[in-house]
Amino acid sequence: MSFFQRSSTSTGTSLTMATEKDLANDIVIPNPAEDSISDIAFSSQRDFLFAVSSWDGKVRIWDVQNGVAQGRSQYDHAGPVLCTRWSSDGTKVASGACDNTVKLFDVASGQAQQVGNHDGPVKTLRFVNCGPTNQECLVTGSWDKTIKYWDLRQPTPISTMMMPDRVYTMDNKQQLLVVGTAEKHIAIINLNNPTTIFKATQSPLKWQTRVVACYNQGDGYAIGSVEGRCAIRYVDDEVQKKSGFSFKCHRQNSTTRAAGAQGQTIVYSVNSIAFHPIYGTFVTAGSDGSFHFWDKDHRHRLRGFPSLNASIPVVNFNRNGSVLAIALSYDWHQGHMANRPDYPNVIRLHPTTDDEVKEKRKK
Template sequence: MSGLFGSAASAAAATSNTIGDLKNDVALSNPPEDTISGLSFSPAADFLAVSSWDKKVRIYQIAANGSSEGKHMYDHDAPVLSVDFSKDGQKLVSAGADKQAKVCDLQTGQSAQVAAHEQTIRCARFFESPNSNGPMLVTGSWDKTVKYWDLRQSAPVGTVPCQERVYSMDVRNSLLVIGTADRYINVVNLQDPLKFYKTLQSPLKWQTRVVSCFTDATGFAIGSIEGRCAIQYVEDKDAGSNFSFKCHRETPQGATTQVFSVNDISFHPQHGTFSTAGSDGTFHFWDKDAKHRLKGYPQVGGSITASKFNAGGTIFAYAIGYDWSKGYVSNTQNYPNKVMLHPVAGDECKPRPGVKKR
């Protein structure tokens, strides 16, 4: 099935000695009390939504100097695993282990249940549909289904069965990408949302942790638990540009290579470059077209569980918390739990000059 995309050429992304600087990173005020599962910036203003295992969703306002202030908070009945702002920034969707999705109206502060599944909802995303008068919602669940919702109706307007539990999902324009257990990747054209445009198995040999759509929606990146990332284009004509590379690995001198999970991938809204963040407590910025690492950053003191650029691409937010990659024994009371705001300076995320952009 991977042949649908052509065989992914394994090309190690070129690395450089460019070490990034964390000294200007600022901690978010009054962070959640348990591990952060998701981050979302409003497209309309610098508001940051944070979902957490403490069953709460928090919304912060970020000032130009990096200072932050909590503006709103609401509850779920179980850990919250996903948050996403609507395109106009007026609504926020959240979903999680209570098997429901809620939408909060940012004007009124009121939140209400808008979706339900038979199992945990792992991902919820807004999208725009030409046939709808308002934003639509897509939810992916461990009950092995993806459902579409019109916020004015209580029942789903469409349901698509998947091969396995939904682990990750992302939307960009008309592109929906769904990553499930057993390494299935389903590509959906939201102009025809009730069928899979393509299905493949991940070119990465181990469990999919995250999928993330390119800024221009021509393809997507996949991150896995094995310290690898894959770049995949949707159309067969672009399959020659598919490749995979190693990241988030450590090889102590003379020792076995330690491999860490790639927990999140975020694309820069202007430059189309992207970040990877992992269990090793580092994040990196990459240029997929040049197959080049732009910047690598020192360890931040704990696993990075989520990341996101703001709409202007001037802030990179990353969450530090325990991700259970080392089991129960490593979940200590003094493990850090916070969100850091990294000011994106100068050319940190700019593509390498002279490389033809797609």
């Protein structure tokens, strides 16, 4: 379905498209890493404290005080770091890397230690609450085609689960854990029974999955793919039939026209999706350098932003949704040939407004 396309009509553009003035209050952190940024995660306990993982093999912790961002801590892996997240109590930061290790950094002591490993690069991780006791553990997903659950007090995993293929992306809310792998496989896990795949399905989108993100209610998830599409999915089959859909996004109409041909549409990857922690609306960001806020329940775009002239590999909200962190870095969508030395490497902290992120009922 393409009802979101209404947002880009001549009558809707002025209402839904932001301008550079809407970015005027952003805090800009130049050179927050020495290579492309792979992930951003805010503390669960503080509004302006966040961790950044990057391809330079480091995880850095930044803090914003009085509008100024300051680097607080950093620690290293022996390879590019692909993911990072905070523990629920805000005392520790976990990370996974291409050195196949999982590390845990204690914020108070400033010490990092290896707490897990895989047989391939660790692409994604989340702190989750598992089983009847609601025990917090760390779940990690790897290109070795497994996910592993870790009790951080033990050197070996609680459980290892085979996935259909290499793990590209993973997210969780409530008791829902969704894993996206190569070949468009989607594994849905109920964390009340964390060692069993509750439902195995495939992405309805045609091309490779880049990101999955779970709804706040834990009843469904969104999928973003390399073909500039987003799918809205629900775990319950009946709800999916009624409310599931997909839509086009992160596409641009080319201004050049071949002789006798219509202008071409340039398609960009959807690299990142994040749900607002209060309102349940969501943001998508892509290789075109733009980000857009959407309302899935009323099926329309809330606000779209112009391209920031560099690809966006990841975005994330802080704990109350008052800030959206936006990474501008090369995302490898054109291979190593396009990774210029002068490519921007920036983090923008965008203060959100209700006009951008709060649902608006259709009149």
